[in-house]
Amino acid sequence: MNIGIVGLGLIGGSLGLDLRSQGYQVLGVSRREDTCHMAIETGVVDDASSELKLLAVADVVFICTPIAAIAPTIKQLIPHLSPDAIITDVGSVKTPIVESVAPLWHNFVGGHPMSGTAESGLSAAQRNLFAGNPYVLTPIETTPLKAVEQVEQIARSLQAKIYHCRPLDHDRAVSLISHLPVMVSAGLIAACTSEGDPAVLELAQNLASSGFRDTSRVGGGNPELGVMMARYNRQELLRSLHRYRYQLDELIAQIEQEDWNALEQQLQNNREARSHFSSCKG
C-alpha cells in the first residue's frame, strides 16, 4: 500500500519512520526541497517531492500541515488523487476541519494523534512517537466505513490507542484537558508578573518552587501554538473558560465567606476526580 504524507515536520516525519518500518511505501510532500532531500536521506520516506502530483499513486494520504493549511492543501491535492484514495489529517481541532473538508472529499476521515514533544520539525521526528498514546478518529455519518477501518488499521500499526467520537466531542474534550490548561496556566504567570511591589515580585521569583513550575509550564509554552488552539477551537475553549471561571468564583466565594468545610470538600472531590484522568493515575 502507498501512503502519502503532506507536511514533513515532527508528526509527518515520525509517521513516515513508523509506517516504512511496517512495510508501507511512503511518499512525502514538503514545500521545501531541502526538507524533501533530508526526508529521503534520513529514511523518513521512500520518495519525496515538493509537488502534490507525487501522490497520484497514494492509497491513503495523511495531511500533516499546520491547521490553517489543512483545508487549502486538500483542495490543491484533490485533482491529483485517484478517486478511491482516502484522506486523513492530524489536526488538533476537528469540527472546522471536518466541516470544510467532508464536502470536498467523500473518503475523508478526521484524525488526531495526541503525541508530541517539546521540539518540532523533521529533525525532531522519531520512531514510536505514537505508541501508547491516544489517536482519535472523528468520522461523521457520511464517512464510508471502509475508509474509517483503513485509517484505524494504520493507526493501530503505530501501537496507538484508538478512540472514535464526534468532531464536536473531540473539540470539547481537548478544550478541557489541553487548551483550557494553557489559558489557566497563562493567567497564573500574568497574575504573578503583574505584582506591583518590586520587592514582593523579586521574592516571589526567588521562592517559586515545583508548584509554580508545574502549574505555569504550559502557560509559558509556544505562543503561536497557544493562539492557534484558541483561534481554531475558540467556541469550545470559551465554553471551557466560562465553566472554569464559574468554578474559580466558587472557590473565591468559599474563601471570602470562610466556608472551610465547603472548600475542603471541593479539594477532596478534586483529589478523587483527578485520579480518573489517564495521565494522573497511579
Next chain:
Amino acid sequence: MNIGIVGLGLIGGSLGLDLRSQGYQVLGVSRREDTCHMAIETGVVDDASSELKLLAVADVVFICTPIAAIAPTIKQLIPHLSPDAIITDVGSVKTPIVESVAPLWHNFVGGHPMSGTAESGLSAAQRNLFAGNPYVLTPIETTPLKAVEQVEQIARSLQAKIYHCRPLDHDRAVSLISHLPVMVSAGLIAACTSEGDPAVLELAQNLASSGFRDTSRVGGGNPELGVMMARYNRQELLRSLHRYRYQLDELIAQIEQEDWNALEQQLQNNREARSHFSSCKG
C-alpha cells in the same frame, strides 16, 4: 549548643537529623510517646519527651507543629524556657504568627524553610531536606539582631538559601507562587469534572496527557493543607485570586474579541516572564 524541636514530623525530624550531624545537641518534643521513642531510635534527636520541660536547657527552639498549634504551643512553652532562649517557627504563613507570638516572647524570629516532600510524618524525615532551598526569615523592628543572626547561622548550616523580608511580603510572595497555584489548579479539575456530557467527560479522562497532569497536580493535593493555607493566608490569597481573575478575564476577552495579536503578545510576555522564576530557569 542545645536545640529544641517541638513537633517531630517531616520538617522537625529532618531538622533534627541535619542539626545533630552538625554537632548540635538536639532535644525533641512530641505529644506522642511512640514518636519520641522512634525519634531517639532513628537518631533524629539526642533525647525526646512528651513534656515541654525537657526544653528548659534549650538555647534555640524550633516550633514545627501545624500552623494552628504554633502560638498555643509557644504559650505553653514559655514558662519552661530560660530567659535568653530564642524561639523560631517553620510555619508557611508569617503575619498572623509573628503578630501573635512577638508580643509574647522578645527573642522570636519568624521563619519558613521552603522544603518538603509529598510524604509527611517522622518516617519521611530525611537528611539534606533544606539544602539548596529557600529559608525565609521574617524579623520585625523589635526582633533582637542577635536572635536573627543565631537562627540564620543555624539555617545556613543546613545549606539553605537565606532570605530576609517583612512577614507581609513573605505572605504576599507565597500567596502568588504557592497558594494561588493550588486554587488555580483546583479550579481546573473542578471545571473538567463539571462537564455535563458523560461522553465528553470520559473522552477528556482518556485523552488527558502531560499538560493536564502538570497543571492539575497541586490542585489535586492534600485537602487539609489547601484549607490551611487559605485559612491562614486568607487576605493575601484573596488579593492574589482577584489579581488572577482580572488576568483570566483579559484572556477571555482577547479570545471573545478574536484579538489574536494581543493574545500572542501576552503569551510571549509569559514565556519571557516565566524564565525569571527560580524553579523555571534553564
